[in-house]
Every structure is written in structure tokens, then in C-alpha cells.
Amino acid sequence: xxxxxxxxxxxxxxxxxxxxxxxxxxxxxxxxxxxxxxxxxxxxxxxxxxxxxxxxxxxxxxxxxxxxxxxxxxxxxxxxxxxxxxxxxxxxxxxxxxxxxxxxxxxxxxxxxxxxxxxxxxxxxxxxxxxxxxxxxxxxxxxxxxxxxxxxxxxxxxxxxxxxxxxxxxxxxxxxxxxxxxxxxxxxxxxxxxxxxxxxxxxxxxxxxxxxxxxxxxxxxxxxxxxxxxxxxxxxxxxxxxxxxxxxxxxxxxxxxxxxxxxxxxxxxxxxxxxxxxxxxxxxxxxxxxxxxxxxxxxxxxxxxxxxxxxxxxxxxxxxxxxxxxxxxxxxxxxxxxxxxxxxxxxxxxxxxxxxxxx
Amino acid sequence: xxxxxxxxxxxxxxxxxxxxxxxxxxxxxxxxxxxxxxxxxxxxxxxxxxxxxxxxxxxxxxxxxxxxxxxxxxxxxxxxxxxxxxxxxxxxxxxxxxxxxxxxxxxxxxxxxxxxxxxxxxxxxxxxxxxxxxxxxxxxxxxxxxxxxxxxxxxxxxxxxxxxxxxxxxxxxxxxxxxxxxxxxxxxxxxxxxxxxxxxxxxxxxxxxxxxxxxxxxxxxxxxxxxxxxxxxxxxxxxxxxxxxxxxxxxxxxxxxxxxxxxxxxxxxxxxxxxxxxxxxxxxxxxxxxxxxxxxxxxxxxxxxxxxxxxxxxxxxxxxxxxxxxxxxxxxxxxxxxxxxxxxxxxxxxxxxxxxxxxxxxxxxxxxxxxxxxxxxxxxxxxxxxxxxxxxxxxxxxxxxx
Ligand SMILES: Cc1cc2nc3c(=O)[nH]c(=O)nc-3n(C[C@H](O)[C@H](O)[C@H](O)COP(=O)(O)OP(=O)(O)OC[C@H]3O[C@@H](n4cnc5c(N)ncnc54)[C@H](O)[C@@H]3O)c2cc1C
Numbered sequence: 008x009x010x011x012x013x014x015x016x017x018x019x020x021x022x023x024x025x026x027x028x029x030x031x032x033x034x035x036x037x038x039x040x041x042x043x044x045x046x047x048x049x050x051x052x053x054x055x056x057x058x059x060x061x062x063x064x065x066x067x068x069x070x071x072x073x074x075x076x077x078x079x080x081x082x083x084x085x086x087x088x089x090x091x092x093x094x095x096x097x098x099x100x101x102x103x104x105x106x107x108x109x110x111x112x113x114x115x116x117x118x119x120x121x122x123x124x125x126x127x128x129x130x131x132x133x134x135x136x137x138x139x140x141x142x143x144x145x146x147x148x149x150x151x152x153x154x155x156x157x158x159x160x161x162x163x164x165x166x167x168x169x170x171x172x173x174x175x176x177x178x179x180x181x182x183x184x185x186x187x188x189x190x191x192x193x194x195x196x197x198x199x200x201x202x203x204x205x206x207x208x209x210x211x212x213x214x215x216x217x218x219x220x221x222x223x224x225x226x227x228x229x230x231x232x233x234x235x236x237x238x239x240x241x242x243x244x245x246x247x248x249x250x251x252x253x254x255x256x257x258x259x260x261x262x263x264x265x266x267x268x269x270x271x272x273x274x275x276x277x278x279x280x281x282x283x284x285x286x287x288x289x290x291x292x293x294x295x296x297x298x299x300x301x302x303x304x305x306x307x308x309x310x311x312x313x314x315x316x317x318x319x320x321x322x323x324x325x326x327x328x329x330x331x332x333x334x335x336x337x338x339x340x341x342x343x344x345x346x347x348x349x350x351x352x353x354x355x356x357x358x359x360x361x362x363x364x365x366x
Numbered sequence: 367x368x369x370x371x372x373x374x375x376x377x378x379x380x381x382x383x384x385x386x387x388x389x390x391x392x393x394x395x396x397x398x399x400x401x402x403x404x405x406x407x408x409x410x411x412x413x414x415x416x417x418x419x420x421x422x423x424x425x426x427x428x429x430x431x432x433x434x435x436x437x438x439x440x441x442x443x444x445x446x447x448x449x450x451x452x453x454x455x456x457x458x459x460x461x462x463x464x465x466x467x468x469x470x471x472x473x474x475x476x477x478x479x480x481x482x483x484x485x486x487x488x489x490x491x492x493x494x495x496x497x498x499x500x501x502x503x504x505x506x507x508x509x510x511x512x513x514x515x516x517x518x519x520x521x522x523x524x525x526x527x528x529x530x531x532x533x534x535x536x537x538x539x540x541x542x543x544x545x546x547x548x549x550x551x552x553x554x555x556x557x558x559x560x561x562x563x564x565x566x567x568x569x570x571x572x573x574x575x576x577x578x579x580x581x582x583x584x585x586x587x588x589x590x591x592x593x594x595x596x597x598x599x600x601x602x603x604x605x606x607x608x609x610x611x612x613x614x615x616x617x618x619x620x621x622x623x624x625x626x627x628x629x630x631x632x633x634x635x636x637x638x639x640x641x642x643x644x645x646x647x648x649x650x651x652x653x654x655x656x657x658x659x660x661x662x663x664x665x666x667x668x669x670x671x672x673x674x675x676x677x678x679x680x681x682x683x684x685x686x687x688x689x690x691x692x693x694x695x696x697x698x699x700x701x702x703x704x705x706x707x708x709x710x711x712x713x714x715x716x717x718x719x720x721x722x723x724x725x726x727x728x729x730x731x732x733x734x735x736x737x738x739x740x741x742x743x744x745x746x747x748x749x750x751x752x753x754x755x756x757x758x759x760x761x762x763x764x765x766x767x768x
Contacts, residue, residue: 008368008369008370008436008668008669009669009672010662010665011367011669013367248757251758252757262759263758263761265749268748268752268753268758268761269745269749271752272747273748275683275751275755276683276690279680280656280662280663282663283662283665283666284655284659284662286367287658287662287665290369294369305655305658308652309656309658309659312652357648358647360651361647361648361650364627364651366627366630366647
């Protein structure tokens with residue numbers, strides 16, 4: 008029994024964390040947050056050079072061939088730093104190709120994704136509640152005709168992995184004809200959205216696997232969101248505690264008021280145990296296939312709800328400054344909004360977990 | 367990350383299983399005599415195999431095994447699966463024995479540990495008083511040394527099982543001149559003597575498992591003290607730590623959730639089984655999320671234990687986590703019960719097994735509030751987490767009391 012991260016996993020987290028401390032300090036993060044586009048190719052390239060883009064991809068295509076837990080611990084670190092990079096969608100899109108692509112497709116597409124040279128994203132969601140493979144309706148033909156919603160990094164992705172009717176997956180190149188990308192202002196300015204219209208756009212079907220591949224991509228995505236949520240939520244607890252030890256009112260630090268102490272304790276109580284929940288959910292993706300989908304849905308709904316609540320509490324702890332655009336807590340507050348909605352709200356995943364339990 | 371217990375431990379599991387298959391329930395020779403005799407023989411056998419009394423030295427009746435959290439876990443799992451009895455439940459094994467082993471005199475260990483382990487004697491915990499609950503160190507019950515005996519006067523309250531107990535471990539003010547915490551001693555008291563008056567207190571559930579205990583010139587020998595005079599506060603801290611660990615039990619929570627799902631299948635809401643109600647389904651998953659987080663945190667704490675690392679702030683949260691989960695289960699049970707959520711509470715059952723009757727759920731609905739209070743209230747837990755876990759300042763009032 009060793010339910011803990013390995014030294015390598017901790018090292019990976021440290022490396023990524025140090026990189027972000029240096030290359031994306033608060034001033035830089037704020038600049039990207041306020042920027043119209045909000046994407047810095049140099050920052051992404053630097054992360055990719057650490058191997059972050061290909062952690063989960065086969066070694067023969069330039070990846071590190073590690074487990075989902077390794078991917079998830081990086082997601083946690085990025086979440087703690089509110090990193091404005093398309094890690095999440097890129098990881099899922101490349102995972103989809105590695106799971107469902109033919110040998111030829113993998114050979115052609117994966118190396119540039121594993122190195123981070125090209126960016127891929129997922130286009131799954133449809134008009135309402137269209138996140139799960141069973142719900143996709145966009146018809147899979149030689150060309151696509153229709154729209155996908157809430158596509159992260161739509162404006163700077165080179166490749167779209169599109170969810171299609173019957174749980175199929177297809178790849179559309181950005182340069183393909185008939186593609187129109189519409190910016191959608193998202194609350195979370197560290198992860199931007201777009202809407203994609205396809206008008207007779209040529210698509211390559213990833214025919215190497217069936218709907219199970221699409222399900223696995225979604226399940227892994229749920230785990231990554233849970234990990235991101237944990238990282239962000241823990242960061243908010245830490246910054247709130249630090250603020251309470253620093254800010255003075257009535258001649259003492261506010262952290263000496265019991266009302267605030269209890270509020271901070273409850274925030275920690277909400278978050279601390281769920282570290283183990285996301286770890287287990289990540290571990291299950293590779294080691295307990297029978298439970299993988301259900302625990303992924305539980306972890307995502309649990310953590311995104313806890314994160315949302317802690318973000319509200321953290322804002323309150325900071326007083327007026329917490330409510331401003333200049334304050335930093337709002338950045339994580341809005342990441343929590345992304346994590347809550349992406350790949351389906353807690354409502355959807357609680358329903359899914361109940362169904363999967365056979366209740 | 368490796369969640370398997372490993373070859374050696376799985377082989378050990380095989381041994382435990384085989385032992386239980388042969389020995390529980392008792393058959394043939396072993397099934398002779400009263401239930402108590404059978405239980406006693408079984409416990410002796412299990413101790414001789416090294417399955418029970420593992421942390422207790424042989425000379426005090428235990429099996430003195432090298433500490434091994436995984437083996438302990440396997441034993442718990444297998445004994446539970448076989449429905450076999452482990453060490454006696456109750457405050458004696460949970461709190462007194464670890465304290466004696468840590469701080470007791472040789473003769474005290476000899477006299478009390480084996481008998482407690484074998485279920486021959488039962489204990490109660492005399493800490494709380496009418497004026498001293500969360501602020502326990504303000505307690506007033508007096509102990510005066512007169513010749514070779516302590517003479518004790520005062521009152522304890524909320525004393526669970528005092529009416530069935532043979533002995534009490536008790537916090538008593540023996541040094542009235544000393545500062546608050548330094549004036550307390552940890553005494554052992556024979557409950558079967560004149561001068562002790564145990565009066566049942568009826569709980570809101572209608573049950574009466576706790577009591578008031580009045581001391582009127584109660585006597586206990588001079589050497590029935592654990593630790594030195596005035597060290598009682600420190601001595602008692604050892605045991606509180608043990609109580610916290612054992613309360614945080616996710617296995618029990620999982621069993622409760624299973625029972626709740628079974629109840630939701632049986633009960634109807636809007637003319638169809640409650641389990642088909644979307645709101646109920648989602649709330650069940652929500653509660654399960656908390657239980658799973660608690661359960662896997664247990665794995666993490668066990669791993670830290672194996673590596674002899676500190677679990678950090680997580681280690682302080684077990685009691686309040688299980689309290690919170692209890693509240694959530696209780697409230698959801700009421701939702702599922704619908705209009706039958708008004709039936710009078712029945713049997714107390716906190717284990718989840720056979721909880722499929724409405725009145726056990728209404729009991730649970732109440733009992734969970736008791737759990738939130740007993741052994742340190744939720745607010746006191748929050749203080750501990752904020753101060754020791756998050757490093758926030760101590761309460762002004764608490765500082766002043768030192
Ligand atoms: C089912 C049950 C079994 C019990 N069994 C035993 C037993 O066997 N032996 C025994 O000795 N005792 C026992 N107790 C007593 C238990 O330990 C006390 O009830 C508990 O410590 C609280 O003390 P109190 O009841 O005096 O409440 P109080 O301490 O008066 O608390 C009342 C309220 O004030 C809050 N409060 C108090 N101090 C603070 C503070 N500093 N900061 C914030 N809030 C505060 C509390 O959280 C609580 O909400 C039992 C209690 C219950 C309910």
C-alpha cells in the first residue's frame with residue numbers, strides 16, 4: 008500500500024511550479040488575463056519543453072508514456088497557478104488521437120502535439136448538455152456541417168478533435184475550408200472559448216476505436232478538471248489564511264477573530280480530503296477500469312462544487328479587495344466557473360454516477 | 367501509487383480467513399457453555415494467533431505484535447466480513463488501555479489491561495461536569511488525599527454507560543492552589559461503592575445511555591492515580607487522540623450509504639421508488655463524494671503512517687469530517703422517509719447494518735447531533751484545525767485560561 012505521489016511525480020510538480028513562478032508571475036498572469044487574446048505562445052512553448060504536452064502520449068511519438076495520475080498532478084499545479092495555457096484541451100485532444108487514431112494518423116499527427124509545436128483542442132459540447140459521447144449529434148460524414156460550443160483555445164488551436172454522432176471522433180485541421188470561429192467572451196480569462204461553425208468542412212474520422220475511446224477521453228478530462236479544481240481551491244485556502252494573518256482590523260490581525268477562523272477551517276475541511284479523491288479517480292483510470300467512469304464523474308462534480316464554494320468564501324475573506332478586478336482571488340473564482348461547466352455541470356455528472364451505480 | 371496490500375499481507379489475509387472459517391461461529395467443543403464463555407474462548411484463541419490485542423504486551427494479556435497498520439486493517443476487514451467479535455467495544459479499550467500502557471504503573475497494567483481486553487470489566491469516562499464541557503480544564507470535582515486514600519466529592523455529567531461500568535477513569539482537581547490545567551489528576555475509581563450515585567439522563571432519542579454521576583466522599587486508593595499529581599490534563603490528552611482516530615471511520619459511512627440506498631429503493635416519493643427521484647439520486651451521489659474523499663484520505667493517512675510521516679492538517683479533520691458526513695446522511699434520510707420522517711426514534715444503530723426501518727433512521731437523525739457534540743464539539747474541532755492546522759492565533763479566551 009502506497010497511496011501517495013512518487014518522488015518523480017513530486018519533482019514533476021515542482022518543475023512545473025518553478026517554471027510558472029519564473030515565467031508567469033502575477034504581473035504576467037494579470038497581463039494575459041486582461042489581454043484581448045490571452046494567449047502567449049512563448050509560455051506554452053516553455054511548458055511544452057518541460058514535457059508537459061506529451062506526458063500521456065506513447066514514447067514512439069515523442070511522449071513520456073506516463074499515467075493519467077502524472078497528467079493530473081500537472082493539472083493540479085497549473086490550477087494552483089491559474090496558468091493561462093490550453094493544457095487541458097490539448098491533453099484530451101491528443102489523448103483522443105492516441106486512443107482512436109489509426110497507426111498512420113498517430114504517426115502523422117502525434118509528434119507535433121507531443122512536443123507542443125502544434126496545439127489541439129476538443130470540440131465536444133453542443134447547444135445544451137451535449138458534453139457526453141452519447142449526446143453528440145453532429146453527423147459524421149466526409150464533411151461536417153454544424154456547430155460546436157465552448158471550444159477552449161478555439162482561436163489558436165491548429166487542430167480540432169470533434170465529437171460526432173454515435174460517439175465517434177473526428178479531426179479537422181484549422182486550415183480546412185468552411186470553418187468559422189466566433190469568439191465567446193468567457194468569465195475565465197485564463198481559458199478562452201470559441202464557437203466553431205463547420206460548413207462542409209472536411210473531417211478525418213478516427214476510426215481505430217469506438218465510443219469507449221470517446222468515453223475514456225471524457226473521463227480523463229473529468230479527472231483533470233477535478234485536479235485543476237483541487238489545485239486552485241487549495242491555493243485559495245492558502246492565500247485566504249495568509250491574508251488573515253496579515254490584514255489588521257480593530258488593532259489585531261483578522262485571523263484572530265473566531266468567526267473568520269471557523270470560516271477558514273471549514274474551507275480547509277471542504278478541500279483537504281478531496282486531494283485523495285482526485286488522486287484515486289486518476290489512479291482508477293489506469294488501474295481500476297470498472298470504476299473509472301463513475302469515480303471520474305464523482306470527483307469532477309465534488310471538486311468543482313467545493314472549488315466554487317471556496318472561491319466565494321475566499322472572496323469574502325478578502326473583503327472589498329476580493330470583489331475587485333484588481334484583486335487576485337477573482338482569477339481563481341472564474342477558473343472555478345470554468346471547471347464547473349466544462350465537460351458538464353455537477354448535475355449532469357451526479358446523474359451519470361447514479362446511472363452507472365445501477366440505482 | 368500502489369493500492370494493493372502486497373503479497374505478504376495477502377498471505378496474511380488468507381491465514382486470517384482460514385482461522386475465522388474454522389473458529390467463528392464456534393462449533394463442536396468450542397460451542398459448549400454460555401455465550402460469554404464461547405466469546406471468551408474465541409478471544410483467547412484470536413489473541414494467541416496474534417489477531418487481537420496486538421498493541422498490548424503479552425504479559426498484560428495481549429499478543430504484542432509489531433505495529434503494522436496493514437495487518438490491522440486486514441484483520442478488521444476480515445473479522446467484519448465474518449461477523450466475528452474483536453476486542454470489546456467501548457471506552458475502556460479505546461481510551462483507558464492506551465493511556466495505561468503509555469503512562470500507567472506496572473501493577474496498574476497488570477490489574478486492569480487484561481481484564482479490560484477480555485471484556486471482564488467495563489469502564490466509563492468521567493470528564494465533563496455541569497459547568498465544564500468544552501472548557502474541560504475548569505472542572506471542579508475535588509479529590510483530597512486523606513491518609514492512604516483519595517476522597518472525592520463533586521459531580522460528573524453525560525457519563526456514557528456509567529450505569530454499566532465497573533470503573534471510571536476520572537479527571538479530578540487535586541491541587542486547588544495550582545493553575546487551572548496543572549491542578550488536575552487522573553484517578554481510577556471503583557464504581558461499585560457507597561457514595562457513588564448514578565442517575566440516568568434521558569437523551570432526546572428516548573434512550574438513556576448517559577448519566578449524571580454524583581460523588582459523596584467516594585474513596586479510591588492513593589496509588590490509583592495515572593501519572594503524577596497535577597499531570598492529569600497531559601495524561602488525558604493521550605486518550606483524546608485515540609478517540610479522534612477511531613471516530614473517523616469511512617467504512618462505517620459506506621455501510622450507512624448502502625443502507626440509505628436500500629431504504630430509497632423501498633420508500634416511495636410521488637408514487638415511485640425514491641431511488642428514481644432525480645433529486646434524491648443526485649444527493650446520494652453528493653454524499654458519496656464526501657464519503658469517498660474521507661475514505662481515500664484514510665488511505666493517504668495510512669500511507670503516511672507506514673512511512674512514519676505526519677499526515678498534516680488532514681489528521682486533525684477526521685472527527686469533523688465524519689460529523690459532517692453524518693449530518694448529510696441524516697438529512698438525506700429524512701428526505702427519503704418523506705412523511706414517515708416524523709416517527710418516534712427506535713433502536714440506536716450507527717453501523718449501517720440492518721438500518722432499513724424508518725425509526726432507526728429517525729434515531730440516526732438525532733444521534734448524529736450527539737456525535738457532533740461528544741468528544742469535542744464541532745466548534746472546538748474548528749478551533750483546533752484553525753490554530754494547530756492553519757497556524758492562526760489562539761482564541762483570546764483560551765489564552766487567558768492558561
Ligand atoms: C452522546 C454524548 C456522549 C457523551 N459521553 C461523555 C462521556 O462518556 N464522558 C464525558 O466526560 N463526557 C461525555 N459527553 C460530554 C461531551 O464531551 C460534552 O458535551 C462536550 O465536550 C461539550 O460540552 P458541553 O455539553 O458542556 O457544551 P459547551 O461546552 O457548553 O458548548 C456549548 C456550545 O458552545 C460552543 N463552544 C464552547 N466553547 C467554545 C469555544 N471556545 N469556541 C467556540 N465555540 C465554543 C460549543 O461548540 C457548543 O456549540 C458526551 C456528550 C454526548 C452528547
